Amino acid sequence: MRLLFGMVFALTLAAAIGLGTTWMALTQGIAYGGVSIGAWTAWPKNGTSGIDPYARAIVARTGELPVGSGDGVAFYARADDSGQALDGRCDVLLSGITPQARFWTLTLYDFDGHLVANSVRRHGFTSQEVIRKSDGSFDIMVGPRARPGNWMPTGGAERYQLVLRLYDTPIGMATRSSSEVPMPTLRKGPCQ
Amino acid sequence: MIRFGLWLLGALLLAGVVHLVTILLLPSLATQDAYARVAAIAPVNAVVPVPAPTPENAVMPFMDPAFATSVCRYDLARGPLKFSVPISQAYTSVSFYSRGDVAYYAINDRAAGRRVIELDLMTGAQRADLPDNEDITRADRLIVTSPTRTGLIVIRALTPEAGWIPAARNALAAARCAPQ
Numbered sequence: 001m002r003l004l005f006g007m008v009f010a011l012t013l014a015a016a017i018g019l020g021t022t023w024m025a026l027t028q029g030i031a032y033g034g035v036s037i038g039a040w041t042a043w044p045k046n047g048t049s050g051i052d053p054y055a056r057a058i059v060a061r062t063g064e065l066p067v068g069s070g071d072g073v074a075f076y077a078r079a080d081d082s083g084q085a086l087d088g089r090c091d092v093l094l095s096g097i098t099p100q101a102r103f104w105t106l107t108l109y110d111f112d113g114h115l116v117a118n119s120v121r122r123h124g125f126t127s128q129e130v131i132r133k134s135d136g137s138f139d140i141m142v143g144p145r146a147r148p149g150n151w152m153p154t155g156g157a158e159r160y161q162l163v164l165r166l167y168d169t170p171i172g173m174a175t176r177s178s179s180e181v182p183m184p185t186l187r188k189g190p191c192q
Numbered sequence: 193m194i195r196f197g198l199w200l201l202g203a204l205l206l207a208g209v210v211h212l213v214t215i216l217l218l219p220s221l222a223t224q225d226a227y228a229r230v231a232a233i234a235p236v237n238a239v240v241p242v243p244a245p246t247p248e249n250a251v252m253p254f255m256d257p258a259f260a261t262s263v264c265r266y267d268l269a270r271g272p273l274k275f276s277v278p279i280s281q282a283y284t285s286v287s288f289y290s291r292g293d294v295a296y297y298a299i300n301d302r303a304a305g306r307r308v309i310e311l312d313l314m315t316g317a318q319r320a321d322l323p324d325n326e327d328i329t330r331a332d333r334l335i336v337t338s339p340t341r342t343g344l345i346v347i348r349a350l351t352p353e354a355g356w357i358p359a360a361r362n363a364l365a366a367a368r369c370a371p372q
Contacts (some may be wrong), residue, residue, distance in 0.1 A: 006199045012264025018210025025215065047295045049339070057215045059293050060222035062230050064254040065346060068287035102302070103283050103350055105217035105258040113253025115245055126258045128282075128352030143274075163254060167283055167350070168300050 025054055026061050035175050035185045038077040040164065044172045047073065064113055072101070072167035080186040086161065088154030089187035091143035094162070099138060101169035101183045105128050106140065108152055108160055116160060118153035125150060144192055195222035215242055219292045224310040230331070230344055234265040237273065239347070239367045260360040265325045268338060269345035272314035274372050275345060283350035291340040311336050345369060346348050
């Protein structure tokens, strides 16, 4: 009887912890080998055959295709520079310059990777579209209310993420820190 | 108490095994991965345009809305494929994904260095069967080896501004992906 109880206890606990940790790993975005620069993180290895099993499982679950390393690299931000989660009801000023790349695109998604509906149907900027200052840097206001200049609408979504994709770029697996690579800053402004 | 501790230890070890096995098996068990999503819209060995993502509808999550995209869902069972696409004005890239959605190769217009990106796609076995003559090993013939028999070729042309969309679509419409 004791043996039976022990086995049932052990198997139940093993299944609960095993499946629980798998679910956590898939949904909490735990992935190895990330390159973090300021608020931004990229996983350049995910665009190669060397992708780790955790990232493969995440990709299989979400149904996305990672950017191939011969194509470009994608940087993700879910929080601003101070670590506060990006909130679509608040203004966030994205400013600065991007690392060297032939083109870049900036896109706003919800946490599931869907575009966020908004009145002007703008979901991102490309390096050609963005209005720059005389020194080549730019400001993009990410927020719920329309702005003159570069305005990225959040559609009032509570939580969102920004993805900055650099195409035809030397940035990749060899990149380690912000001393080599300038990424735009994300500063939170007033909320609605 | 010691007995309980042993059961707990056993449970934790087994939990580790369950965790690793599920992580490793998931890619082959997933039914809504990118390959499956593309299979729903694309026949085998043909280039098919992928509708641009909108907030309501997207074939795959995390698609870049600044690109026109086409896919070729390939099957090398009947032999190698010849692939070609003319490059568009801004930026064109061709990415190869295995059946398990691993990005094993990607090339862009600059790396191709020509007006047309042209290559042969084959499995490792088909490549090993290639006759060893100079014509075939010519440096200008780009051969890509697929780790799996089936997979996806994703062709993308950047539309830096909305006005570029028709030109990018046209370039992609001229892409070919067919058995030799």
